[in-house]
Amino acid sequence: MEKGKHQGTRPEMGTPEYEEWRKRMLARRRKRLQRERRKRLIAMGVALVLVIGGVSAGINSCKGKKTSVSRQDKISANAKTDSAKDTAASDGSAADSKTSDTAGGSATAKDILVQADILAQQYNYDEAIKLLKQDSSYSSNEKMQAAVKKYEETKATCTAWPLEKVTHVFYHILIKDTSKAFDGDYKEADYNQVMTTIDEFNKITQTMYDEGYVMVSIKDMAKADENGNMTEGEILLPPGKIPFVLSQDDVCYYHYMDGDGFATKLVVDDEGKIRNEYVEDDGSISVGDYDMVPLIDRFVEEHPDFSYRGAKGIIALTGYNGILGYRTDESYETRPADLDDNKVEWLNEHPDFSLEKEREDAKKVADAMKAEGWEFASHTWGHQNVGQISLEKLQADTEKFKKNVDPLIGGTDIIIFAFGTDITDAEDYSGDKFEYLKNQGYNYYCNVDSSQYFVQIRDRYFRQGRRNLDGYRMYYNPELLEDLFNAKDVFDPARPTPVPPMG
Numbered sequence: 265m266e267k268g269k270h271q272g273t274r275p276e277m278g279t280p281e282y283e284e285w286r287k288r289m290l291a292r293r294r295k296r297l298q299r300e301r302r303k304r305l306i307a308m309g310v311a312l313v314l315v316i317g318g319v320s321a322g323i324n325s326c327k328g329k330k331t332s333v334s335r336q337d338k339i340s341a342n343a344k345t346d347s348a349k350d351t352a353a354s355d356g357s358a359a360d361s362k363t364s365d366t367a368g369g370s371a372t373a374k375d376i377l378v379q380a381d382i383l384a385q386q387y388n389y390d391e392a393i394k395l396l397k398q399d400s401s402y403s404s405n406e407k408m409q410a411a412v413k414k415y416e417e418t419k420a421t422c423t424a425w426p427l428e429k430v431t432h433v434f435y436h437i438l439i440k441d442t443s444k445a446f447d448g449d450y451k452e453a454d455y456n457q458v459m460t461t462i463d464e465f466n467k468i469t470q471t472m473y474d475e476g477y478v479m480v481s482i483k484d485m486a487k488a489d490e491n492g493n494m495t496e497g498e499i500l501l502p503p504g505k506i507p508f509v510l511s512q513d514d515v516c517y518y519h520y521m522d523g524d525g526f527a528t529k530l531v532v533d534d535e536g537k538i539r540n541e542y543v544e545d546d547g548s549i550s551v552g553d554y555d556m557v558p559l560i561d562r563f564v565e566e567h568p569d570f571s572y573r574g575a576k577g578i579i580a581l582t583g584y585n586g587i588l589g590y591r592t593d594e595s596y597e598t599r600p601a602d603l604d605d606n607k608v609e610w611l612n613e614h615p616d617f618s619l620e621k622e623r624e625d626a627k628k629v630a631d632a633m634k635a636e637g638w639e640f641a642s643h644t645w646g647h648q649n650v651g652q653i654s655l656e657k658l659q660a661d662t663e664k665f666k667k668n669v670d671p672l673i674g675g676t677d678i679i680i681f682a683f684g685t686d687i688t689d690a691e692d693y694s695g696d697k698f699e700y701l702k703n704q705g706y707n708y709y710c711n712v713d714s715s716q717y718f719v720q721i722r723d724r725y726f727r728q729g730r731r732n733l734d735g736y737r738m739y740y741n742p743e744l745l746e747d748l749f750n751a752k753d754v755f756d757p758a759r760p761t762p763v764p765p766m767g
């Protein structure tokens with residue numbers, strides 16, 4: 265779990281300097297909000313023009329580079345199933361334009377229009393236009409031609425967002441049952457500081473969406489070539505939209521959290537959707553949306569424009585308790601003499617344990633998540649403090665991650681440091697630890713930083729600071745979150761207060 269660093273420039277609370285600083289922050293925020301309101305008004309004007317133009321609302325369009333093919337394929341597939349009825353509703357006559365191929369198999373014009381609509385809602389106008397234009401009925405289909413015109417118009421309103429002004433927020437596993445997390449045991453303080461409740465998360469997500477925030481991938485912010493050379497990416501958004509990066513740490517469902525009111529694993533349901541399992545008091549298992557991944561998936565089903573070209577968040581994994589709720593680490597099979605007590609206990613309760621089966625199941629979930637736009641990162645195998653450990657220990661830990669986790673997630677070039685630490689305090693990366701990690705294929709690095717923006721795009725790496733949206737931050741530094749949401753409206757009354765200070 266991370267303990268967020270304080271912003272270096274913030275004076276001590278309660279001092280006159282603090283008051284002055286707070287006023288400055290508030291004034292700055294007020295100005296920014298005014299600017300954004302103006303931008304939104306302009307955007308609304310554009311949307312109005314579009315509606316008058318005769319095409320369904322919510323269609324935006326900008327020019328952009330093609331992103332991950334699998335992401336786009338999945339979006340197109342989603343478009344068919346999830347939004348067919350939306351479009352039918354918003355475009356009542358869509359059925360008329362059916363190319364009616366009763367043999368089945370070939371997509372109807374209506375399907376194509378729905379798919380194009382989703383692509384455009386997710387700011388991928390070029391793909392939407394291409395999809396329509398390559399359809400055999402395009403030359404005779406006025407709806408398709410009108411849609412292309414709209415997408416081209418919206419695309420023309422888009423501008424490249426300054427990459428150094430992309431914020432990155434993160435969570436830990438969300439609390440499903442506050443009465444169990446906050447039950448007065450020795451873990452309560454930790455949960456209260458660094459965890460977020462599902463209610464809080466849903467409020468934050470809705471507020472950020474309402475403010476115009478859109479999830480983007482760090483891979484859209486910077487590109488790595490096959491030699492690990494980095495170049496700036498491009499994020500093209502219409503007025504009123506603000507990109508941000510989302511991540512979640514320790515998505516392993518550790519043994520120590522059992523019985524504390526958290527989901528226990530991620531699963532893929534019969535429809536192919538990602539869900540959670542949760543163990544009820546009587547031992548029965550409920551399946552539902554009890555953590556960030558399925559909650560965001562459901563939110564994007566409702567609001568496709570919350571995702572830039574299908575991007576979701578980054579899921580940071582350690583390996584020592586396995587990943588995603590599956591006990592995939594080899595230690596569960598090899599059972600070394602110094603095996604942790606909670607692993608021994610879990611193995612005793614699961615005499616039918618099969619490492620192969622756990623890995624197979626975890627890989628199935630990871631594959632489904634990648635297809636939905638999720639990315640994976642190393643959080644180090646053993647939740648290491650990379651700032652403090654020796655190079656040798658970092659090497660041994662990285663080898664364990666590459667052996668036990670990489671095969672399940674298809675490898676990763678993103679590393680999100682545990683405890684919010686970093687490999688150096690210096691302005692730029694250099695030295696043994698960086699050279700080692702770079703040599704191991706890591707191109708994207710994230711730490712924890714309470715500044716609104718911390719982005720470095722250098723020749724050999726991308727680095728971004730992340731902001732913890734947790735009990736500690738909401739309670740002690742609500743002013744640091746004002747660009748995102750109002751902490752007072754979000755803070756869960758089920759939390760014991762005061763939130764304990766960091767020890």
Ligand SMILES: [Zn+2]
Nearest residue numbers: 265513514682
């Ligand atoms: Zn962590």
